[in-house]
Amino acid sequence: MGRLINIHYDSKPLYNINIEQDFSGLPAVFESLRLKNRKLCILTDSTVGSYYLDTVMGIAREYTARAVSYTFEAGEKSKNLDTIEDFYEKLIKEHFDRNDVIAALGGGVTGDMAGFAAATYLRGIRVVQIPSSLVAMVDSSIGGKTGVDFRGYKNMVGSFHQPSAVYINVSMLSTLTDGQYYSGFGEVVKHGLIRDMKYLDYIKDNYSGINSRDLSVLEEIVAGSCNIKRAVVENDPEEKGERAVLNFGHTLGHAIEKLKDFSMLHGECVSIGMAAAAYISMKRGMLSQAEYNGICQVLKDLELPVKADGLKAEDIINISKSDKKMDAGKIKFILLNGMGNAVICNDVTDSEMLEALNTVLA
């Protein structure tokens, strides 16, 4: 059956998100993009490529003039300008022109890099996102944020470049490790907490389908998250204002991710960051103690951590201040003013962050 979500900018349809349980709808997406006489280069990593590259290449060969691929070593360590340079070289050697297309087959690292390469190669070509991880399906493949890490600073170099299409096959979630799978629920819970408590109730009512990776439950969850993200990015495509609410849990989460040298997964770090941000919200009287406890419980129920060890609160705060979520020298912090209602605050003090971090540092 599948779901179709259309993303509009300036009230005009811009691209579709197809949510399916297999790849059977992908040929129609390639046809709608008129790829029959165009070349397509699939960017993937060594892990995702080993599972899905042959299948997607098979479809691409049939529905494009020429399909090629470029595979990089899986992991955040590859998310840099060196990999992008090698990828540009591949595109140049294959004579890719402005009408040819890149497809991202993989998780957030692949999607962000494919998007960045597409934004910059020949001043911009089209990119199709085929996300394989839950984080990429519900968050990074949508909304056009692209980029790479630079000298240890996460996503520091990048650009906004909207995809031409997003094709989500939720059955790809079956090949994720448990850690990667549950890590994706960090972003899923975030979407409920910032915008839609009914969505969070659906998550809480479906733990058994989540744990068994039931495809219908996953389709519902992915569609729900994509819709929340759609509503936010349509209003503020380039994060001039409200899109920053999507960074709930990320201010301290990114710093933890960096201090742990990416040994902890993104969603796990965001989970700890959300627990700390919820604590500050509670201390400010914006959440009750029961609501704060409830947030920590949902995260724990989804195998997500609400505590980190081996880190110093002061280091986390210092790193947060060199992150890009700053506004005139102040950290742009996202708090919850009630469940399902995220707000942007520029006045969170170091002592509030210290107190919150001391509750989440084991």
Ligand code: GLY
């Ligand atoms: N991942 C946050 C955003 O797309 O704005």
